[in-house]
Amino acid sequence: MILESIVIVIYTIAIVLIFMYALAQLNLLYNYLSSKKKRQDCDTFDFSNSDEIPLVTIQLPVYNEMYVMERLLDNIALLEYPKDKLEIQVLDDSTDETVKTTKAHIDALAKTGLNITHITRTDRSGFKAGALKEGLKIAKGEFIAIFDADFLPQPNWLKRTIPYFKNEKIGVVQTRWGHINRDYSLLTKIQAFALDAHFTLEQVGRNSKGHFINFNGTAGVWRKACIIDAGNWEGDTLTEDLDLSYRAQLKNWEFKYLEDVETPAELPVVISAARSQQFRWNKGGAENFRKMLWRVIKSDNISTKTKVHGLLHLLNSTMFLSIFTVAILSIPMLYIKNEYAHLRNYFYVMSFFVMSTIIFFVCYWFMYRSIYGSGFKKFFNYIGMFFTFFSIAMGFSLHNSIAVIEGHIGKRSEFVRTPKFNISTIRDSWKGNKYIMKKMSPHVIIEGILMLYFAFGMYSAFVVGDQGGDFGLFPFHLMLFIGFGYVFFKSLSSKV
16 A cells, blocks of 8 residues: 555645646736736837937847748848847857858848848857857847847837837836747647747736746847846856846846737747757756746745746746656556545545646637637637647657756756748648758657557556446546657657
């Protein structure tokens, strides 16, 4: 009974942690809906008065971006802002032939009167954070706008963001990500679904009540003084954006999130690219939890509620570890439930925690409705997307749990950037992309074994108990089977 007791305790802790996270999401939903009742205004600059317009530096950190570099530069050149008040830094850490082609394109743009410079480094120390910090040393702008290589801001983007800095307390203005290839495949649809939840429910829910949010690494503007005051960019985590965001807000800088300003970008279309991106984000989140935990707890500048939301925010990625734990232990728990009748009341109590799924379902519906609209047909489509998303998200739980564990124990790894494809329609092909990882992750084999493990879980529903089976966990095991099966076979096919 000792082993069974250990399984029950670990399972219970993981379930309770997921439930607490769900309650936090429910609170963010309340904040999100409350924010919709408030009108948001800001001062503006007189763009006809040159003396009033602030100098802006745009930083474009890039690394081996053969497929999107030309598109990026041409798009940035279209930004509507006085040329004498705009400086563009292409922070190029590339190691391939794109260094020469990028320089040629920059030289051509510079001849049109655009103030654009090509900055290269002899080493990639600090990776993206190092490149941003290097460019900041010579940046002339009072404000620093940052775009990754796959982002395509609208021409009026600066005019819609810079005016918010009239408020001297604002250190960052962050905009919402859009998705130029949302409908390319099921993989891009579920990535868009997850990101949309973050950029509506979470960012608005936190920001509207003054809780900490994060600069998302791109599609935002920093006040240069804020970066310096917060300690500048540091490369000791894989999510340097989250790190600097918390250091800035702990220094009492305010962040402004603009849900109505959408900045389109490209989603990874190959699962290996999505895996590397997920690994970096989740490991970086855990690294920042280690780095920021005591700073947040000990801060005298923030409320208890903001501290709680901040810690849960930093623990976002750790939820994958809780989900994976619940998934793995759910099959032993099925047998324990039917072997020990005296634990029946415990399982009645634990069934309450299915509320977590219901809470997520409700929260994400409001996100989905804000983007796609309401109505019976939309709701029916949402149901299918929600359970597809949840299944595949659980299929990533092993991969992401390993990232989280590495982050919590302090294992260092290099910054692996997500390859870009310049793909927006189903007719476009990704198979010739030279940056795709050729080596298959060893986690894939384990994911295939887990697919079979949860197939056994579904089989177990028919054979346990004396009353013709126990199907309470059957839907859960079916979703896990589908999720791990999708990730397994998709990872194999991407190597073909």
